[in-house]
Amino acid sequence: MMDTSVVGFPRIGALRELKFAEERYWKGQKQEADLLEAAKELRRKHWLLQKNSGIDWIPANDFSLYDNMLDTAVMLNAVPERYRALRLDGLDEYFAMARGYQGEKGDVHALSMKKWFNTNYHYMVPELEDSAAITLNGTKVLSEFEEAKALGLRTKPVVVGPFTFLKLAKFTGKKTPADFAEPVAAAYAALLRELDRAGAQWVQLDEPSLVTDLTADEIALFEQLYRDILNAKGHVKVLCQTYFGDIRDCYEAVAGLDFDGIGLDFVEGDETLSLVTQKGFPDGKTLFAGVVNGKNIWRNHYEKTVQTVKILMKYTERIIIGTSCSLLHVPFTLENETKLDAGRKKHFAFAVEKLGELAELKSLLDSANPAEGPAYLANAALFRSPRLAADRAAGKQVNRLTEDDFTRKPDFARREKIQKAEFKLPLLPTTTIGSFPQTAEVRNNRAEYKRGEISEQAYVAANKKMIADCIRLQEDIGLDVLVHGEFERNDMVEYFGEQLDGFLFMEKAWVQSYGTRCVKPPVIWGDVARRQPMTVSYAVYAQSLTEKPVKGMLTGPVTILNWSFPREDVPLKESAYQIALAIREEVLDLEANGIRMIQIDEAALREKLPLRKADWHPKYLDWAIPAFRLVHSGVKPETQIHTHMCYSEFNDIIRDIDAMDADVITFEASRSDLTIIDALNRCGFRTEVGPGVYDIHSPRIPTEEEIEKALRTMLKKLPGEKLWVNPDCGLKTRGNAETEPSLRNMVRAAETIRKEL
Numbered sequence: 001m002m003d004t005s006v007v008g009f010p011r012i013g014a015l016r017e018l019k020f021a022e023e024r025y026w027k028g029q030k031q032e033a034d035l036l037e038a039a040k041e042l043r044r045k046h047w048l049l050q051k052n053s054g055i056d057w058i059p060a061n062d063f064s065l066y067d068n069m070l071d072t073a074v075m076l077n078a079v080p081e082r083y084r085a086l087r088l089d090g091l092d093e094y095f096a097m098a099r100g101y102q103g104e105k106g107d108v109h110a111l112s113m114k115k116w117f118n119t120n121y122h123y124m125v126p127e128l129e130d131s132a133a134i135t136l137n138g139t140k141v142l143s144e145f146e147e148a149k150a151l152g153l154r155t156k157p158v159v160v161g162p163f164t165f166l167k168l169a170k171f172t173g174k175k176t177p178a179d180f181a182e183p184v185a186a187a188y189a190a191l192l193r194e195l196d197r198a199g200a201q202w203v204q205l206d207e208p209s210l211v212t213d214l215t216a217d218e219i220a221l222f223e224q225l226y227r228d229i230l231n232a233k234g235h236v237k238v239l240c241q242t243y244f245g246d247i248r249d250c251y252e253a254v255a256g257l258d259f260d261g262i263g264l265d266f267v268e269g270d271e272t273l274s275l276v277t278q279k280g281f282p283d284g285k286t287l288f289a290g291v292v293n294g295k296n297i298w299r300n301h302y303e304k305t306v307q308t309v310k311i312l313m314k315y316t317e318r319i320i321i322g323t324s325c326s327l328l329h330v331p332f333t334l335e336n337e338t339k340l341d342a343g344r345k346k347h348f349a350f351a352v353e354k355l356g357e358l359a360e361l362k363s364l365l366d367s368a369n370p371a372e373g374p375a376y377l378a379n380a381a382l383f384r385s386p387r388l389a390a391d392r393a394a395g396k397q398v399n400r401l402t403e404d405d406f407t408r409k410p411d412f413a414r415r416e417k418i419q420k421a422e423f424k425l426p427l428l429p430t431t432t433i434g435s436f437p438q439t440a441e442v443r444n445n446r447a448e449y450k451r452g453e454i455s456e457q458a459y460v461a462a463n464k465k466m467i468a469d470c471i472r473l474q475e476d477i478g479l480d481v482l483v484h485g486e487f488e489r490n491d492m493v494e495y496f497g498e499q500l501d502g503f504l505f506m507e508k509a510w511v512q513s514y515g516t517r518c519v520k521p522p523v524i525w526g527d528v529a530r531r532q533p534m535t536v537s538y539a540v541y542a543q544s545l546t547e548k549p550v551k552g553m554l555t556g557p558v559t560i561l562n563w564s565f566p567r568e569d570v571p572l573k574e575s576a577y578q579i580a581l582a583i584r585e586e587v588l589d590l591e592a593n594g595i596r597m598i599q600i601d602e603a604a605l606r607e608k609l610p611l612r613k614a615d616w617h618p619k620y621l622d623w624a625i626p627a628f629r630l631v632h633s634g635v636k637p638e639t640q641i642h643t644h645m646c647y648s649e650f651n652d653i654i655r656d657i658d659a660m661d662a663d664v665i666t667f668e669a670s671r672s673d674l675t676i677i678d679a680l681n682r683c684g685f686r687t688e689v690g691p692g693v694y695d696i697h698s699p700r701i702p703t704e705e706e707i708e709k710a711l712r713t714m715l716k717k718l719p720g721e722k723l724w725v726n727p728d729c730g731l732k733t734r735g736n737a738e739t740e741p742s743l744r745n746m747v748r749a750a751e752t753i754r755k756e757l
């Protein structure tokens with residue numbers, strides 16, 4: 001009999017119940033006990049769903065009130081001093097680490113947050129101080145296991161593993177991961193002993209860091225940690241669970257340790273299958289085969305999965321099939337998608353439906369002849385029937401592209417000269433990133449229109465009025481390059497997705513992004529194409545109000561793709577090029593209508609950079625950068641192309657960013673230490689740059705002096721002719737109250753420095 005296992009299950013709830021319960025607690029509208037009760041009820045529901053779907057190894061402790069990494073830090077007693085000093089009780093100390101605390105007991109920032117590998121989930125970065133006294137602390141793991149046991153359920157506790165914990169933690173003093181290896185291992189060993197006493201049969205330690213590039217020292221640390229831990233396991237079987245790729249750097253090391261199970265990702269791990277077939281699978285261990293995609297929303301192709309498992313059976317008899325990673329990264333259930341027609345719905349599987357897939361696969365694999373099972377046949381029919389109409393015009397267009405389509409002419413240096421003459425901007429031109437504050441008025445206007453309470457005419461008129469006010473304000477402030485303000489947009493991907501062919505939007509398909517924040521990524525269902533102009537009329541209207549250039553404002557193809565659920569029937573590259581061609585039409589349309597500067601945002605370009613360096617170019621940059629070039633290569637030399645990115649950690653891909661061949665790039669820099677400027681300088685970056693001069697993520701108003709200081713620092717390394725002056729991101733999350741004085745200070749600072757030059 002084949003068993004099934006789930007790596008982790010979404011915890012936010014089918015209708016985001018946890019989010020609402022928590023937010024009420026934070027607002028003081030709910031007692032701690034009520035929040036804990038709501039959390040307990042969700043755990044019960046989610047366990048029972050899995051039980052009733054026939055899952056054999058149900059995860060426990062995959063639940064979290066905020067984040068599993070934070071839970072692990074607490075479990076190891078790694079609570080930084082500044083939070084302890086607040087002397088808050090119970091949950092409040094935990095939430096202070098998660099969200100910061102400002103109140104009668106003090107004022108501290110939250111731990112920082114980072115993207116969890118190549119997903120859109122963010123974990124809290126644990127901080128290890130030299131004084132940290134690592135020891136097993138708290139009872140969360142044990143009590144959630146006991147809670148399930150009381151419901152008559154056998155679960156498999158899940159904890160972030162020690163290696164991944166140490167690899168992702170921040171060391172604030174002199175100590176290094178190796179200095180903490182002993183106490184950390186001792187704490188995990190103590191945990192295993194506790195779980196053994198409680199009667200746990202399997203414990204899952206998540207080690208996704210094993211799928212990244214590892215040095216010999218790191219592998220040695222991994223081995224050291226686990227030699228100590230596995231000595232203490234008693235009767236508990238320990239599963240080393242990896243995901244988001246293959247473990248080519250440490251397969252032998254993992255196989256050589258005393259693990260009882262090894263969890264491998266057969267979906268995203270390009271080399272996982274060949275690792276097993278070429279190196280074999282260690283005797284006596286159980287292979288947890290991740291075959292159902294935990295990251296995308298399409299149905300599993302049973303034929304392929306059965307084939308894979310049949311191959312694996314030649315290498316080991318002990319196989320448990322499961323999800324490729326936690327189901328945290330997909331929406332909860334299709335059941336709440338009431339507007340999605342059955343013809344489309346049948347192609348999808350969200351978390352709950354994936355449980356059903358595992359159960360079906362299990363029974364197919366248990367049968368003598370899987371290929372004759374009705375579930376298998378129905379699935380095969382689904383994959384055989386064309387999902388899309390046969391005419392793939394967009395696909396054909398992509399195939400016809402030539403090198404010329406990706407090459408903007410003339411070269412950068414000549415364009416720069418032409419554009420300097422064309423725009424006659426002052427040195428250090430001032431601009432913003434695009435959006436202005438999304439005030440209640442802005443949001444109400446869109447909401448009323450969406451609900452059908454106001455006519456299209458009234459809606460457009462209200463937007464135009466806000467655009468006119470925004471242009472007037474920017475002229476008054478004295479900005480050199482203006483924007484229309486993005487009042488018609490709620491989200492920079494959704495706005496385009498809704499107007500393009502090929503996208504599907506769900507109703508309740510929320511995915512946790514961080515804490516209680518969820519996003520609802522659109523699905524790329526088919527070939528992407530532009531139906532009609534998407535931004536032209538507002539752009540033209542805004543430009544008609546001023547002599548100064550107004551930037552047309554678009555979202556780039558890579559960002560649209562990265563913030564959507566991608567297709568699995570065509571390569572990412574093809575989808576990226578299709579989107580690029582659609583946005584290209586919009587670019588050319590804007591240009592034909594008199595828009596002379598166009599900004600194409602690639603906010604999310606960095607985040608899907610593959611985990612292994614060897615994959616960066618072949619698997620990603622080699623099409624992502626050309627996709628951007630394809631969007632703008634058709635414009636006239638005097639049309640100025642801007643782009644924007646929401647981070648400055650692109651030190652290691654600077655040349656690729658330059659190769660996007662934009663004329664100007666703005667990016668976040670105000671919160672980082674400006675090391676990016678050194679890097680730009682070092683590699684002779686051609687593109688003009690606007691490193692953000694102040695942080696828009698905080699309501700603080702920057703002073704003129706501090707902006708001047710930032711500009712002076714930048715000018716030590718960058719030529720004045722290349723430098724732009726702007727905030728570090730769009731202003732949509734800010735209020736009017738701080739936006740206007742901040743921008744005035746920015747413009748005045750630029751004027752002061754300009755005079756000095």
Ligand code: GLN
Nearest residue numbers: 433434435603646730731
């Ligand atoms: N143009 C967008 C804005 O200003 C860019 C947003 C972003 O970078 N995330 O809001």
Ligand code: ZN
Nearest residue numbers: 645646729730
């Ligand atoms: Zn940004």
